Amino acid sequence: MESTMKEFNPQDSAVEALGALAHDTRLSVFRMLVKAGPDGLIAGAIAQAANVPPSTMSHHLGILERAGLVESERESRLIHYRADYEGMRRLLAFLMEDCCQGVPEMCADLFGELDCKA
Template identity: 55%
Template sequence: MESDNVILALAALAQSTRLDVFRLLVKHAPEGLAAGDIARTLAVPQNTMSSHLSVLSRAGLVSAQRFSRSIVYRADLARFRAVVLFMLRDCCDGRPEICAPLIESLTPCCQPKPKRKAQTHV
């Protein structure tokens, strides 16, 4: 990933409404939400929300898909992952003593839930 792309993504998230939009879309991944639902949930006028969604789209953090008369937006988690990995790899410069504590602090919140084994009845 290029520095310019990371700067664009971080700049898009550096505004409170856009950060709220992205967080909301992550919570609704992978289904996404219609633009009107996003605006209503966050109590933002639709024309203002349209501008915020455009900024997030240009940064590659959200994608849009038209369904009939509505547009459904989804967080682009792969792009967000690329931004975060760029920051970790670039800033840590391959030094595990710097990166390891950062990654370790993420682990408790992001553990996949263990799959329950099917119980067999005898």
């Protein structure tokens, strides 16, 4: 059962996703992509919007992608990046599942201020 393959346990995945978001540029990019919706944005436009050189942005996008928070798709010469909603859902579910263990009361107000609750 040995393997050099990346593990998929929820804790490690959560640490990786949290680490990917724990960076000013990457958090901004992620939010940008979430706002952009299913069509996403092309790599160059993202780099330009964030005012960061393409090679630096490519590095950050790779980190977000490996963490399961964004997806990419090539369309001829352009590469579209979009938010990976399922990855986001997994991360939030992990944090929330956690937050409710033993103390359900604390979640009472947790979603109160959100518009998209329903």
